[in-house]
Amino acid sequence: MSTQHDDHMCCSVSNRWDALLPVSLPYSVVWYDETVPLGDEGFATKLREVATPCEAPDEWHYEHEEVVVYDEGGKIIKRTDGPLMPPILA
Numbered sequence: 001m002s003t004q005h006d007d008h009m010c011c012s013v014s015n016r017w018d019a020l021l022p023v024s025l026p027y028s029v030v031w032y033d034e035t036v037p038l039g040d041e042g043f044a045t046k047l048r049e050v051a052t053p054c055e056a057p058d059e060w061h062y063e064h065e066e067v068v069v070y071d072e073g074g075k076i077i078k079r080t081d082g083p084l085m086p087p088i089l090a
Helices: 002-018
Strands: 027-032 044-050 064-069 077-078
Touching: none
Parallel strands: none
Antiparallel strands: 027 044, 027 064, 064 077
16 A cells, blocks of 8 residues: 555655646746655645746855756757756656
């Protein structure tokens, strides 16, 4: 029974990553809070979608936070300084 729960948790996290990908515009701007556990919904939040990566911030001056721009395939296009976040959201 614990294996089923673990599988469900994995799928929930995967679906959460899919929600961070862009839908209406080519890129999504995602904010990461590194103080939140990876599986928690507060770890990653889609701030907005943008037409070009230039519309996303170049710098983010908050400790333990990072902003990353992903394309439609989930590949990192641009990111602020910080620990490596998931390179592909697939």
